[in-house]
Amino acid sequence: MNQTVFAPWDDPAEKPLIRFENVTKRFGEFVAIDDLTLDIFEKEFFALLGPSGCGKTTMMRMLAGFETPTEGRIELAGQDIAPVPPNKRAVNMMFQSYALFPHLSVYENIAFGLRRGDMPKNDIDDRVGEMLKLTRLEKFARRKPHQISGGQRQRVALARSLAKAPKLLLLDEPLGALDAKLRQATQFELMDIQEKTGTTFVIVTHDQEEAMTVASRVAVMDEGRVMQVATPERIYEAPSSVYVADFIGDVNIVGGSTKPAGAGQYHVHWAEGQAPFMAASDRAFSDGQACHLAVRPEKIAISAERPSDAENAVQGTVLDIAYLGNLSTYHVELPGGQIIKAQTANTQRISRRSFTWEDPVWVSWTATAGVLLEQ
Numbered sequence: 001m002n003q004t005v006f007a008p009w010d011d012p013a014e015k016p017l018i019r020f021e022n023v024t025k026r027f028g029e030f031v032a033i034d035d036l037t038l039d040i041f042e043k044e045f046f047a048l049l050g051p052s053g054c055g056k057t058t059m060m061r062m063l064a065g066f067e068t069p070t071e072g073r074i075e076l077a078g079q080d081i082a083p084v085p086p087n088k089r090a091v092n093m094m095f096q097s098y099a100l101f102p103h104l105s106v107y108e109n110i111a112f113g114l115r116r117g118d119m120p121k122n123d124i125d126d127r128v129g130e131m132l133k134l135t136r137l138e139k140f141a142r143r144k145p146h147q148i149s150g151g152q153r154q155r156v157a158l159a160r161s162l163a164k165a166p167k168l169l170l171l172d173e174p175l176g177a178l179d180a181k182l183r184q185a186t187q188f189e190l191m192d193i194q195e196k197t198g199t200t201f202v203i204v205t206h207d208q209e210e211a212m213t214v215a216s217r218v219a220v221m222d223e224g225r226v227m228q229v230a231t232p233e234r235i236y237e238a239p240s241s242v243y244v245a246d247f248i249g250d251v252n253i254v255g256g257s258t259k260p261a262g263a264g265q266y267h268v269h270w271a272e273g274q275a276p277f278m279a280a281s282d283r284a285f286s287d288g289q290a291c292h293l294a295v296r297p298e299k300i301a302i303s304a305e306r307p308s309d310a311e312n313a314v315q316g317t318v319l320d321i322a323y324l325g326n327l328s329t330y331h332v333e334l335p336g337g338q339i340i341k342a343q344t345a346n347t348q349r350i351s352r353r354s355f356t357w358e359d360p361v362w363v364s365w366t367a368t369a370g371v372l373l374e375q
């Protein structure tokens with residue numbers, strides 16, 4: 001089996017399938033997309049992630065042809081797509097509502113677009129058969145949408161969107177209507193189908209876990225701008241700003257100022273009368289520069305005694321405990337009111353917790369556990 005890592009974005013010779021070049025989109029005075037430049041490569045499963053109103057759906061609508069950029073250009077396979085009408089683009093869009101025809105069977109829903117495209121009848125049969133097989137709906141071909149479950153309707157919508165073999169499939173919050181367990185199962189199905197078809201998927205979601213699960217790369221957006229584009233792992237472990245660190249997963253952010261302490265090492269002064277924290281950073285910070293130290297709760301240990309070998313250790317009081325089944329999160333208040341979340345895995349069935357409310361505890365982490373951020 002070929003174990004090469006799929007990372008066309010790291011190869012300067014690779015040409016992107018989609019290129020946004022200095023794209024701005026205004027609705028009257030409102031700037032929905034602000035001078036956006038972004039490349040998406042063939043066969044990527046690309047996620048646009050951000051809060052409501054950050055511009056992700058506007059980007060998708062521009063790709064589909066429902067909106068045109070106010071400034072800049074969008075290319076698909078090297079060609080400016082602005083003059084190409086939506087029905088002539090090699091792009092398909094799957095809507096959150098699925099928009100299935102209630103009076104048509106599953107088979108007819110999938111065949112609908114093919115029939116309008118002058119495909120010979122036996123080719124339509126073959127193609128719909130392939131799509132039914134791909135989405136595991138063969139048994140339901142004759143049923144109407146109201147006779148199948150939400151997850152199955154979602155797969156019909158997907159099969160219909162893929163039937164015409166688009167170069168690019170846009171998915172707008174495609175799992176929004178499904179319950180949590182079904183969402184998870186469907187995420188893996190989507191990844192599987194995307195891999196089998198080799199179609200480039202661009203998904204819009206405000207669900208960070210979903211983006212992290214399905215995507216090859218994630219673009220974290222805020223107010224019409226892309227804050228960071230990277231693989232899920234890089235976004236989580238090496239966020240470029242406090243906004244990104246805070247948007248993805250749970251994080252502790254400690255404000256302070258830096259003092260260089262050797263090659264790539266810094267002291268972070270965070271509270272009057274408290275020993276500074278140690279942090280490692282590839283980015284250069286100057287003496288006295290304002291900074292934010294971001295540390296994930298699972299990288300913070302909690303103990304009754306001060307750990308002898310910890311690079312960063314500080315004593316605080318247990319303020320709150322969240323029990324999440326597989327994990328417990330302790331909220332520990334430090335001197336000066338800063339609250340630090342520390343997470344421990346619950347490997348055994350709990351008879352009693354090691355710590356309880358109001359207990360004095362030590363929280364500790366290594367110099368490399370945190371990320372030092374400027375903004």
